[in-house]
Amino acid sequence: MSTALDFDEAEVARLAPGLALALPRTPQRGRVGEVRAASAGSSLELHDFRAYQPGDDLRQMDWNAVARTGELSLRVRQDEVSPRLEVLLDGSRSMALSPRKAGCARELALLATEVGAHQGLSPTLLVCGARPERVQGQVCRSALRAATFDAKDDLHAALARLPPLRPCGLRVVVSDFLFEAPLPVLVSRLAQGAAALFLVQVLDAEDLEPTGGEGARLVDAESGAALEELLTEEVLAAYTRRFAEHQKALGAAAARARAVHLVAPAPQALRVLVAGALRPLFLPEGVA
């Protein structure tokens, strides 16, 4: 079903070293690691000072400050966490509506895993195809290469086939989110167990602005259901209105689940996407 013609691995390799994933500010989820978290913890890096309160660890008492000020001051150190990264790739047929759409989805999933690995996040890749797949570490690249968009159902239905989502620090879902499903329920489920959730919506040019043209028979990429419709201006305008409503609903569901909804137009180059629409996810290294 899918082809990897537009899967530019070299571009991903070029971009990944200069990027870092936006980590969640919520308490760590995962074992103690080497990555400084935004929260206070027990690393050697000083985070702040505060007044001692009964029950605090006396080992963190800054005795020099006590001697200078006579106040019981406590060192607050930066926490060190080792968060997990989970990348979920929608394997439904609509993701391969065009080679560029499929390639863009693969590139984004690969970039997330590469950047995460570079960041020491232990990436896990889940492909929601007709035969669900879950891989970790270096095999993510080869798994993405071999991934096929062949599921005849949407992501919401495919989640039932997937292995259970594990608690993780960061979850990135790459899909077109163009299906009829209770979006709040879906997004809530995707956010479950994740400190941060990014919904990366890959959309083809035809998804964004259908051109109409030939044919009066529209066939759903996944179900195969057909609809007789002449693609007139009025019909295209109606589609645009319904698409906007859908996007609005998706954004609302994402906001309710404290997830971030990012739209990645497939025609745009990966570099442009990273610098533009996906900037909230892929931060330049050093900013994170």
Place this chain on the structure above:
Amino acid sequence: MSFGFPWGLLALGALVPLVAAYFLRRKQKPVVVSALFLWRTPRPRAEAGPRFERFTREASLLLEMLAVVAAALFLADVRLGEDARMRHLVLVVDGSLSMSARGADGRPVLEKVRAEAARRVEEEKATSVTVLASGTVPRVLAGPEAEPSRALASLESFHALGADHEVAPTLLWAQELAGPGRRVHFLTDAPPAEGVAVPAAVRWTALGAARDNVALVSAWRRDEGSTATVTLRVARFGTGPEETEVRAVARPGPGATEGTERRERVRLPEEGAATLRFTFENAGDVEVSLPPDALPEDGEARLPPAPERRVRVALAEGLDAQARSALERFLAVSPGVERGPGEGALVVGPRGSDARVTVGVGGAVRTFVGPFFAEKGHPLLDDVQLGGVRWAAGAEAPPGRPLMTAGTVVLLSEAEGQVHLNVDLSRSNVQRTPAWPVLLGNLLREVRHAQEGFPRRQLSLGESLVVVTRPGARYTLEGPEGTRPLFGAGTLGLPPAAVPGRYTLERDGEPVDAVEVLPLDARESDLRGRGGGDRPAQAAGSDEDGGAAPGRARWPLLVLLAALLADFYVTRRTEVK
């Protein structure tokens, strides 16, 4: 289901391009989209239940096909149930010869009948028609319940040449075919005569006209040797003409090189008939004709040769001299008799022999001068006068059924094809009285009539066909209306021939004998009582009940509109709110 206008079904041909367009449209390249639901108008049942949308094209096709079928049914004037009930019209056409008479305008009555029948079919909006022809034997010309066009076509090829007959049996039969309470249309050339019982359901329409007519009322030919004698009787029915010319043409027979034509003017009496006689030598068929008049058919007759049948007679040994002498005296002067033994010969022998005719006595002989008791009506005793006869008979009765007795003595008996004469000619005078040749003449006549074939060579219309067949052979009768098999052996009485012409008897495919049925019937030739008129049926007919609806059925139109509306509904484009 029936169709008032079956050609309307041609509209079903529109299904072909419709289905073709459907399959052509199916070949259109489909456009694959990521989210079909964004193209569709949201519906309450969109999240569950069947998706009819995917069948839109098929549903549209089915609805359009339904619309085409409904339109075709409307055009074809479909009728179902009560509307489809057959409107059956029963026509009875007089099949008698007078129907061929020409009116003052030269049109035969039968032609007027055809036009009237077509008008009735149209008028009654008949969906099926049964046509009967009345005659001595009624027959079906079309039907039962034939298509109107076929029925009218059968009338076109029908020729009324039958004999005078009673129409009541045909009308009753027609009434049976029409069903209770339905009318029968009888088309003839004369109004019903006074006292004629016409069934109440019969509408009697007379289309004839009174005309003067001159006709042959009988024609008879007899051949003796090479001489043919033709006897004609010509009659005048009406005021004129007072005389006419009779033309007789004899075709050349065996041994003749050319035919003979005779013309004779004959004065026609006001009442009765004039008799003419022509004789021809070595004549073949003789054609007799009168000048054309209102009914030319009854002025023409074709008379084939009609030689008398010959009978072979053999006298057996043992006959006493008196008997032999008396028999030989008769046979010597009797025409058409061959002497000597041979196949089929009539053998006359002494009493006790197995001869066909036995002559002799047994026991004490007694002489009777009367009274004699004879079985009246027996053909052997036709015109046998026994006055002055002295009959000497033996006391022993001959075997068989007595035909003539005197006292207790049986004088003449018949048993299993044998005739026994209980007479002693040496003591009787019967052989010297007229009774003797008459009795023997009757005997020869019966033998002649028992020969294979037709006893008579010429028949007039309405006369029964009598034919004699032998056992063990397969016979057919070939006539102007075709061939039909004959069953039975011996003397068979067949119904009168329906039409004049030559009828040939065939045995195992070989012609045996022929008879000519002449188109002569004095009652049919008399056209003075013919006339026009329309006598409605006395009983109220129910033709209107159960008849076809006056207009086309409207339900196909409603189906057509419903299908179009439904098609519009399933193929409509709606805006999303």
